[in-house]
Amino acid sequence: MSFWEVITSILGQGLWITLLTTFLSAILALVLGFAGGLMRLSRNKFVRFIVGIYVEVFRGTSLLVQLFWIYYVLPMFGITLSAITAAVLAIGLNFGAYTSEVVRSGIQSVDEGQIEASIALNMTKIQRMRRVILPQAFILMLPNLGNQLIELFKSTSLVALITLTDLTYQADVLNATTLQTTQIYTALLIIYFVIAWPMTKGIQILERKLTEGRM
Template sequence: MTEGILLILKGLHVTVILSLLSAMLALLAAFAAGLGRLSRFSPVRVVSTTYIEFFRGTSLFVQLFWAFYVLPLLGVSLGPMEAAVLALGLNLGAYGAEVVRGCVQAIGAEQTEACIALNLTRYQRLRHVIIPQALVMMLPPFGNLAVTLLKMTAIASLISLPDLTYQAQLVRSETGQTLFPFAVIMVIYFALSTLIKKGVGRLERRLAIGADRIETSGAR
């Protein structure tokens, strides 16, 4: 029993690291592709749209197997962690890109008109006015994607990454117990998901308060 708990805790460490690294890549991809779809340059829009549609339109399992089994045939060798981060990050980034695009477009036209009146460049408009307001709207869907990412990390066990699911399967094969290891990791996944949702909710409230202060000071 104790050895099983220790194995599962080792898997917890791997799952947390995988989730954090994948989330970082997903955020970068989401903002790059989401803003890319709004670019004035058609090649940038085409590349961004192709990336989004490809990763949303193909299976994450296939993407993971490509990263781990196919890329080495093309001269790019990745370990289990690197392959899992690449597949999960790019997959979730494609969904996050649509969130970024939608939230940026949801900012009222009057904001853009005011920025133009102040002679702000497109980059300055995005950085100082539009994106800070859009971030408040992005947080709830980003929180949902973060929870989804956490649960999707379980597929990394298919390429022998010793995450929670892999370690639970190892405990099951060594002890012959099924209920114990899978009940434990179910509780752990639920606890981690709850922490993510509470953290995102708290950040959302803080950003909303900050946005209200900015609007109030602007009204004055």
């Protein structure tokens, strides 16, 4: 097989599965991250404790083990999930924990004077968060959120281990049938880079657009 035939064979269905897993996992991670980050700043100790357990468990254990646990262990408790659902849930929960810390630190980085000024204007807590704190915090979070997105995308390669036919799975199957190991995994490296590079540049462009006139 030529190098381009190898790339075409790997892409196949694998590209769609990888992109779908990335997209759904990223949405789940963002929702959990923002919810968790805000809850970590709650005055309610019980809420902070529960979210703290979630964050520490998912940051302190391997994503691969979490993926295996959700896909292989949950069925023993009567909860059977499809491979794509298990993959999205594991990756989303894992990166949601990391994202919650990015959100928490971003909010805490907003200048205290901004918050005091919004209080002086008689804004409610929700108004302060929506109009003053989050717009500024989001700009501070953006570089880290971008890094999390790239790491999440690369982590989707693990889903091949639960038989999900992503790019890595397709490459493994092709390698088993052709034994062209060098060509196949070089092509896989190039494919992942070509997909990740626009994500990186997109985050950088968004960051520049949001910071225009603010510096």
